[in-house]
Amino acid sequence: MASTSPNSQSDGRLAIIAGYGQLPFDVALAAKDIGENPFVFKLVGEADQNWDGFETTAFQVGDFSYLKQQITQRCIKRIVMAGGVKKRPQISQVRPSLNTILALPSIIRKIISGGDDALLRGFIELIEAQGCKVVGAHEIVPDLLADIGTIGTHSADKTAKSDMKVAIEAALKLGELDIGQAAVAVSGRVVALEGLEGTDAMLSRVEGLRKAGRLPNGKKGVLVKFCKPKQDMRADLPTIGPETIEHAKRAGLAGIVLEAGKSFILHRDKTIKTADKEGLFILGAERDVA
Known part of the structure; x- marks a missing residue:
C-alpha cells in the first residue's frame, strides 16, 4: 500500500x-x-x-x-x-x-x-x-480511513438510517463523557453502549439480548462507531475489521456506520468482502446526519 x-x-x-x-x-x-x-x-x-x-x-x-x-x-x-x-x-x-x-x-x-x-x-x-x-x-495510512457513503455491496435501508441517527446521537453523548465510541440502536432504541470492554464484547451483549428474546423480532439494528467529540486524532481512532463484521452478524445487525475520514477499516478488502458475504452494509457518515 x-x-x-x-x-x-x-x-x-x-x-x-x-x-x-x-x-x-x-x-x-x-x-x-x-x-x-x-x-x-x-x-x-x-x-x-x-x-x-x-x-x-x-x-x-x-x-x-x-x-x-x-x-x-x-x-x-x-x-x-x-x-x-x-x-x-x-x-x-x-x-x-x-x-x-x-x-x-x-x-x-x-x-x-x-x-x-x-x-x-x-x-x-x-x-x-x-x-x-x-x-x-x-x-x-490515509488509505485505511472510511470514505463517505456506502462501502461495499449492501446499502442501509430507511429503517437502518433511522436507527443510525439514534445511535450516532448516543455515541456522541457517550464520547462527551470520555467513556466509549460506539452504540447500537435497534428499532429506534439504544440497546447497548460501549464501555471498557470494547466493541466486540458490546456486540456479544447484544447477541445475548437477542438470544434471550429481549430485542424485537425481525428488527435488525445498527452499530455506530464515531470519534469522541473532543478526541485527539493522533490516537485511538474508531476501528473495525473482519472480526467486527462477524460479531455484528451474530448480533443480528443490519450494518455498521463509521465516521467518514476519522475511522479505520483494517484488512479493508477482507472486511468489505466479509460484509458483502454476510449481507451487512458498511457506511461512512458525517456527524451532521444525526
Missing part, C-alpha cells in the same frame, strides 16, 4: 509505539512504502504482531526514561501511537525522564483517573516532552 506522508526522513526517524491488533503493522508497512525506516516500540503484554524485518525493542508503558534513551540514541523525531492497549498503566510503572519530571504530577492525574481520551492526551504530552512530535496513524 502506497501512501503519502506530510513528513519525511528529513524530519528525523519515525517510530511506532505498537499495541495489539493489525493497525501498528499496517502503519509500519505503509511507512516503509514511502521510504521511512520505522523503529518499533513493542508494548509489553500488548503488541501481538510478527515484527520480523523491523528494528524493535520491548517497551513497558510508562517507562519514559527508557523511551528518552532510545529516542536520543536512534535520532527519533516523530512517533505514531497505534494499536490497542488492554491494561491501563499503573503509577508504579511510570519511570520519568528528566524531561517529564516537572510535567509529571498533572499528567499522572490524567493517566490514572481520566477516561481513555484523557489517558491518551496525557501520554502524548509525556512523549512530546522527550522532544518528539506525535503524529496520527491516519497521516501515515
